[in-house]
């Protein structure tokens with residue numbers, strides 16, 4: 038491909054995975070956000086606001102005054118007393134309220150897309166019942182913030198997160214059911230690093246997601262070595278030891294994005310790098326390598 042990727046897509050960077058210590062430390066979260074917002078190559082930032090009123094407000098102002106489009110990644114609802122499809126109605130209600138609060142904050146900082154996921158996989162016997170609860174949950178989120186595109190990110194049911202949803206096919210089926218009940222503002226986010234863990238191929242996952250895909254995460258995962266510290270769904274960088282994805286896989290994934298028409302159409306869709314830094318390298322040095330690999334893959338298309 039001779040034309041630059043910038044002519045085809047709006048590139049994003051995931052803040053919290055480039056600075057994974059920000060999951061545990063609100064101070065790291067606050068101090069690393071301006072750095073990510075200052076990187077000139079990115080038009081989009083995948084992020085969430087710190088769970089602290091004052092710091093969250095400061096961060097909101099930073100995002101609003103930047104020229105970046107925020108895509109709000111809601112935290113996973115898998116902690117104690119949080120599950121979007123729990124059999125316990127009180128847990129379902131509390132989870133819904135918490136995520137609506139995130140969506141309202143997302144709306145305030147100008148996000149037009151927000152990412153959600155299902156909760157813990159309850160096992161085959163409860164799949165149908167809990168999927169029905171999850172459909173109701175997504176409908177309630179879409180109704181609560183009608184201007185927001187609510188995107189479900191499918192996760193694995195294997196060695197990583199083990200969530201209810203699930204295969205890409207099942208995620209697409211949830212969106213179809215939500216849309217049939219009158220909520221067009223629902224869709225899918227497909228993560229390149231989740232696909233090997235889900236036992237799917239890039240072509241298979243993207244074909245299943247095709248009618249609904251509205252955002253993309255680029256990254257990798259580790260499946261072959263349980264002793265690796267990033268074994269499972271830990272968002273290692275491309276080309277990381279024991280990892281599944283590097284430039285050859287990126288070439289194939291980008292090819293499939295053109296194949297389903299996500300890339301190459303009239304508008305420039307969003308695509309976000311969602312990886313940790315390389316061991317013993319700074320965040321900025323790691324981002325330079327990500328961009329170099331993206332350039333290399335793009336030239337090979």
Ligand SMILES: [Zn+2]
Pocket residue numbers: 190228254311
């Ligand atoms: Zn992701």
